[in-house]
Amino acid sequence: AQSVAQPEDQVNVAEGNPLTVKCTYSVSGNPYLFWYVQYPNRGLQFLLKYITGDNLVKGSYGFEAEFNKSQTSFHLKKPSALVSDSALYFCAVRGSGSARQLTFGSGTQLTVLP
Amino acid sequence: EADIYQTPRYLVIGTGKKITLECSQTMGHDKMYWYQQDPGMELHLIHYSYGVNSTEKGDLSSESTVSRIRTEHFPLTLESARPSHTSQYLCASSLAGSSYEQYFGPGTRLTVT
Numbered sequence: 001a002q003s004v005a006q007p008e009d010q011v012n013v014a015e016g017n018p019l020t021v022k023c024t025y026s027v028s029g030n031p032y033l034f035w036y037v038q039y040p041n042r043g044l045q046f047l048l049k050y051i052t053g054d055n056l057v058k059g060s061y062g063f064e065a066e067f068n069k070s071q072t073s074f075h076l077k078k079p080s081a082l083v084s085d086s087a088l089y090f091c092a093v094r095g096s097g098s099a100r101q102l103t104f105g106s107g108t109q110l111t112v113l114p
Numbered sequence: 115e116a117d118i119y120q121t122p123r124y125l126v127i128g129t130g131k132k133i134t135l136e137c138s139q140t141m142g143h144d145k146m147y148w149y150q151q152d153p154g155m156e157l158h159l160i161h162y163s164y165g166v167n168s169t170e171k172g173d174l175s176s177e178s179t180v181s182r183i184r185t186e187h188f189p190l191t192l193e194s195a196r197p198s199h200t201s202q203y204l205c206a207s208s209l210a211g212s213s214y215e216q217y218f219g220p221g222t223r224l225t226v227t
Contacts, residue, residue, distance in 0.1 A: 032213050043120075043204050043218030044157075051213045088154060094212050101147070101172065102216065106156040 002027040004093050004105035012111045013081050021076040021108045023091030027098070033074040034092040034102070035065055044090060050074060061085070081112045117141050120205050120219035127195055128227055135190045135222045137205030146188040147216060149204040150174060157204065163188060164210070195226040 003026045013019045025031055032051055036044040048059025055067045065076045074091060091105040118139040127133055139146065144165045149157040149172075159172030163182040177199070178192050188207075192199055202223045206216040 034215055036218075041221070041223070043118075043206075043220045044216075046215040046217065049213070049215055090157070096212055098212065101159055101162055104157045107154070109154065 002093055002095055002098065002100055002103050004091050004103055006089075006091055006105035006108045008108050009106070010109045010111070012113060014113050015083055016080050019078050019081040019085070019110065019112070021089050021091075021110060023074045023076065023105060024072050025074060025091070025093040026072065027093050027095040029098060030096040031072075031074075032094045032096060033065075033067065035059065035063070035074075035076050036090045036092065036104075038088040038090065038107075040087075047076070047089075083112045083114050086110055086112045118205060118207055118217050118219040120203075120222050122222060123220060124223050124225075126225045126227065129194075129196055131195050131226075133192050133195055133224070135203055135205075135224070137188045137190070137219055138186050139188075139207040139217070139219075140186060141207060141217065142185065143207035143217075144185070144210045145208045146182065147206040147208075148172070148178075148180060148188070148190050149206065150176065151202045151204055151221075153202065161190065195224075197226045200224060200226050 005024045034049045035047040038044045050067045058064045092102045094102045121136045146163045148161040158174035160176040161180040204221045205219040208214045208216040
């Protein structure tokens, strides 16, 4: 079985401060990990992914994520938050070689306060 | 922006009506997906397709059906809409292979009265 946990429903951060959105996963085999962002009344937009290689992955809009195999985590980070980063963020996982499709977390609402 | 389109964007329809939600992509992707999402909530996979004439049910049981007659087109049909079908429906596509990201359409927000 594969699963994703986003332990925080809501994250608030002041503009200009660093932000972290947490994600932990469970999967058989090596994980393929993804972050998506969803703005109101829109579909999801792909931010970044980890497949293999460097544990620090850089993505769109200044976001990055750190893969930690021992902690089975893939936290999303940004050094300096913008008000426009306010949105719903989803982590997703799939096991390499798995017949399962992508499994999404429950989402974390990020609010950046001016 | 991804080249994946959904129509209509919003639909309000009465109970018992038949509806088809359209999804098209121009990226030549083999795999396509339908997700159901209540506002601000997690996504549930209801259907997917590996290619033409291939359709599979997802993790969440759904009364809807899908077809894949052309690579670029993956419509979803509800034969008889009910208020419990009220939700947002998101279509996505990707290249074949586990490591490829999915690209999402803008969604169809369906309300059944």
